Amino acid sequence: MAKQQVNPNPSSKLEWFEDRLPLIxxxxxxxxxxxxxxxxxxxxxxxxxxxxxxxxxxxxxxxxxxxxxxxxxxxxxxxxxxxxxxxxxxxxxxxxxxxxxxxxxxxxxxxxxxxxxxxxxxxxxxxxxxxxxxxxxxxxxxxxxxxxxxxxxxxxxxxxxxxxxxxxxxxxxxxxxxxxxxxxxxxxxxxxxxxxxxxxxxxxxxxxxxxxxxxxxxxxxxxxxxxxxxxxxxxxxxxxxxxxxxxxxxxxxxxxxxxxxxxYMPDYLGHTDNYIPADPMTTPAHIVPEWYFLPFYAILRAINFNILFLDSKLLGVIAMVSSIAILFILPILDKSKVRSARFRPIYKVMFWAFIANFFFLGWLGAKPAEQPYTAMSQVATALYFGFFLALPWIAKIEKTKPLPTSI
Ligand code: HEM
CATH class of the missing domain: 1.20.810.10 (Cytochrome Bc1 Complex; Chain C)
Structure with a gap:
């Protein structure tokens, strides 16, 4: 086997450098x-x-x-x-x-x-x-x-x-x-x-x-x-x-x-209230997060009830954090051998329903925390988690389409 050593007579400065740090x-x-x-x-x-x-x-x-x-x-x-x-x-x-x-x-x-x-x-x-x-x-x-x-x-x-x-x-x-x-x-x-x-x-x-x-x-x-x-x-x-x-x-x-x-419209996605200097003595009428947090904000506010000794506020935070953390265990939840939704008829429908529901949650997140929005948020939150929790069963019942042998 050739010795793994630097060339004592490099043919170029690049070879000298590459022998020492193979960055290129x-x-x-x-x-x-x-x-x-x-x-x-x-x-x-x-x-x-x-x-x-x-x-x-x-x-x-x-x-x-x-x-x-x-x-x-x-x-x-x-x-x-x-x-x-x-x-x-x-x-x-x-x-x-x-x-x-x-x-x-x-x-x-x-x-x-x-x-x-x-x-x-x-x-x-x-x-x-x-x-x-x-x-x-x-x-x-x-x-x-x-x-x-x-x-x-x-x-x-x-x-x-x-x-x-x-x-x-x-x-x-x-x-x-x-x-x-x-x-x-x-x-x-x-x-x-x-x-x-x-x-x-x-x-x-x-x-x-x-x-x-x-x-x-x-x-x-x-x-x-x-x-x-x-x-x-x-x-x-x-x-x-x-x-x-x-x-x-x-x-x-x-x-x-x-x-x-x-x-042309740099402030379009922001909130006008943020052009008023912070004032600890005046609470804004609606406190809304940036648009990209809205679906998760809706999940947080959907939980307005206590369960046993667990307070609604605690449950809301748990639901919100879990709604993202659940992605960590997605590879465990989805046991289907087939990866692409192209060959998974049920999963494909579920995926698009999930996306539509996610937009719906985003819309709800911008609404005030009152009825009928709260009830709607509760249904949408249940559907959100339902998507993930249904995956183990879907993998069992879904008849996947035949996969191509090569691309
Ligand atoms: C700063 C944010 C991120 C950067 C810069 C980034 C960058 C990349 C790049 C360059 C690729 C290869 C090109 C591609 O497949 O599109 C990739 C692949 C991938 N990323 Fe990310 N990513 C980011 C965030 C995320 C997030 C948030 C997730 C999931 C929660 C994710 C999941 C994946 C997966 C699964 C692949 C492999 C895709 C495939 O081969 O089909 N990435 N990422």
């Missing part, structure tokens, strides 16, 4: 030669789009930090300063603000693709689990970021959401006070939320690296629209140029609505 060959193996199934459709664009959206958030966020003031007395005005006085500040802020919404749109579609084509099934359980973790981290980051402009919704949203932690028996109240750094949301809360909002995107970046490592593992690789295991070399094409071109095209299409919103 690593990039080439993962981004150029990576064997990708040749039949991937546009639903597979959303992973790379999510990556670009994350980078854009980090870059624009970094420039915002140069002018933002994490001080309860200055934060609101510093945002106005960015919008009015800082060169291109309005653009940087709009890109960051609209970028957050678009990041969620992209990741929701990315998750939906995974659900439809069964990408969470073996051997991609860890890849999927990393994704769910990223989703939790994204939600935390977005929540923390929304507090920073220190408007009315920032303040009262933070108040409502941090208060949820008080449901933890015995220690809940103490944890909330510790988290606030005082006896209510205050200046100390703002500064620590700012630190965390700066930190978490880099944690997400790290988990994305693991996510991609799990994907590029040669024993795993990408799923494909048929969901079947690919065995022949001819089923794959090198990532470059086939998917670099396709991803670039996808990015160009994505940029059209994204930049349209950035330039």
């Amino acid at each position: 060959s690593f990039m080439k193996a993962e981004l150029v030669d990576y064997p990708a199934p040749k039949n991937l459709n546009y639903a597979w664009n959303f992973g790379s789009l999510a990556g670009i959206a994350l980078i854009l958030q980090i870059l624009t966020g970094f420039f915002l930090t140069m002018h933002y003031k994490a001080d309860a007395g200055l934060a609101f005005d510093s945002i106005q300063h960015i919008m009015r006085d800082v060169n291109w500040g309005w653009l940087i802020r709009n890109l960051h603000m609209v970028g957050a919404s678009f990041f969620f749109i992209v990741v929701y579609i990315h998750i939906g693709r995974g659900l439809y084509y069964g990408s969470y099934k073996s051997p991609r359980e860890i890849l999927w689990g990393m994704g769910v973790l990223i989703f939790f981290l994204m939600m935390a980051t977005a929540f923390l970021g929304y507090v920073l402009p220190w408007g009315q919704m920032s303040f009262w949203g933070a108040q409502v959401i941090t208060n949820l932690i008080s449901v933890i028996p015995l220690v809940g109240d103490d944890i909330v006070i510790w988290l606030w750094g005082g006896y209510g949301v205050n200046d100390a809360t703002l500064t620590r939320f700012y630190s965390l909002h700066f930190l978490l995107p880099f944690v997400i970046l790290g988990v994305v690296f693991l996510h991609l490592w799990a994907l590029h593992n040669r024993k795993v690789k990408s799923n494909n629209p048929t969901g079947i295991d690919l065995k022949k070399d001819t089923d794959f094409v090198p990532f470059h140029p086939y998917y670099t071109i396709k991803d670039t095209f996808g990015l160009a299409v994505y940029m059209l609505p994204f930049l349209f919103m950035v330039f």
Whole structure:
């Protein structure tokens, strides 16, 4: 066997470098030669789009930090300063603000693709689990970021959401006070939320690296629209140029609505109350979270009844957290041998019903917590969990369509 040693007489500076740190060959193996199934459709664009959206958030966020003031007395005005006085500040802020919404749109579609084509099934359980973790981290980051402009919704949203932690028996109240750094949301809360909002995107970046490592593992690789295991070399094409071109095209299409919103309607997805400075003495008429939290907010509020000694508030928080955490165990719940919904007639209908119900929950989340919306939220919450809990039985009774032998 040849000795694994560096070449003492490298033919080029590149070889000298590569012998010591094989960075170029690593990039080439993962981004150029990576064997990708040749039949991937546009639903597979959303992973790379999510990556670009994350980078854009980090870059624009970094420039915002140069002018933002994490001080309860200055934060609101510093945002106005960015919008009015800082060169291109309005653009940087709009890109960051609209970028957050678009990041969620992209990741929701990315998750939906995974659900439809069964990408969470073996051997991609860890890849999927990393994704769910990223989703939790994204939600935390977005929540923390929304507090920073220190408007009315920032303040009262933070108040409502941090208060949820008080449901933890015995220690809940103490944890909330510790988290606030005082006896209510205050200046100390703002500064620590700012630190965390700066930190978490880099944690997400790290988990994305693991996510991609799990994907590029040669024993795993990408799923494909048929969901079947690919065995022949001819089923794959090198990532470059086939998917670099396709991803670039996808990015160009994505940029059209994204930049349209950035330039023409940057506040459309936000709440007008956040242009009123935070006022601890005035509660807004309706406290509504950002649109991407609405389905989960509806689940939280749907539980307005106690069960035995368990308080409705505690149950609501448990329901809300479980509605996302249940994704972790999806690979265990869905025992069907067939991955893609293309060949699963019952699952396909369930999937689309689940999506429709998810939109319905989102709509309900924006409504006031009163009848008939509460009753509707309860039904929609039951349907939401019903989807997951029915999967073990569906796998047993479903007659799947014959699978193709190759792509
Ligand atoms: C920052 C957020 C995320 C980034 C940057 C990201 C990135 C990627 C990329 C680049 C791919 C390969 C291309 C593709 O298949 O689309 C991928 C695949 C995948 N991702 Fe993500 N992802 C993110 C979040 C998530 C989330 C939240 C989930 C699920 C809860 C998830 C689940 C998956 C799965 C299952 C695959 C394999 C898909 C397949 O081969 O069919 N990802 N991800």
